[in-house]
Amino acid sequence: MNKIINNYEILEIKKIISETDTIKTFIFNWEMKEGRIPIPGQFVMVWNFLGKNDEKPMSISIIDRENSKIGITVKKIGDFTEKLHNLSVGDKLGIRGPYGNGFNIENIENKKILAIGGGVGMAPIACFTSYIGQKSNIDVVCASITKDELLFSEKLEDNSANIFTCTDDGTCGFEGYATHRTIDLLKSKSYDMAVVCGPELMMKGIFELLEDREIPAQYSMERYMKCAMGICGQCCVDNTGWRICVEGPVFSNKDLKKIEEFGKYHRNASGEKELY
Known part of the structure; x- marks a missing residue:
């Protein structure tokens, strides 16, 4: 049985695929039980407990129900993702989820x-x-x-x-x-x-x-997330107040019309608007 720490399941990396020079896919064993079976479009929160005490949302790129595996695909764009890219098969990550509407x-x-x-x-x-x-x-x-x-x-x-x-x-x-x-x-x-x-x-x-x-x-849609459970409000969008981590990240075209900021701006970690 996998170890649980602070709601994270500690999972061993079973396979790493180098997709491009800057993108890798990490594959884990995943128990496909009720409440944990992901659907396309959902994401997980990833904690590299060997690095800083930080976590990031990652889209699920592989759902293999037959072999009980999932995968996440990560682009190296900063300190957190660079540390992930330096990991090897057999290393472990904290994973919680899946979250959001797929x-x-x-x-x-x-x-x-x-x-x-x-x-x-x-x-x-x-x-x-x-x-x-x-x-x-x-x-x-x-x-x-x-x-x-x-x-x-x-x-x-x-x-x-x-x-x-x-x-x-x-x-x-x-x-x-x-x-x-x-x-x-x-x-x-x-x-x-x-x-x-x-x-x-x-x-x-x-x-x-x-x-x-x-x-x-x-x-x-993508927004800056912290809790992934709709508590912190960090990923709320104007003017609906919808939380990307709960009401999203996938929206229909009808709902997307109600999100005023779509294609115009997003908010950074401090909550300040940044125009596209």
């Missing part, structure tokens, strides 16, 4: 779905696509700055998804942003629904495209 996966069979991921935002998109398997026909827009930063395109293609890569510099697939690739797809294709995750300005552009075509969609 993607709505009910009544999804035989739907034509457009899944759009930008950068490390491909983590929940890949999880969603792999999780629903061949229940639906899925086109995936996989976007990044350059070819070496593309995430999960080969893995998802092996899972029978239709992959449409795009890079800012044109080193792989379509040259341009995820919005440009989506415009191109919508010229010849129609969809029953969409799921989106990536930089917020990217999601804002996608939101407007899909709204124009009346395609219902779900969007995974």
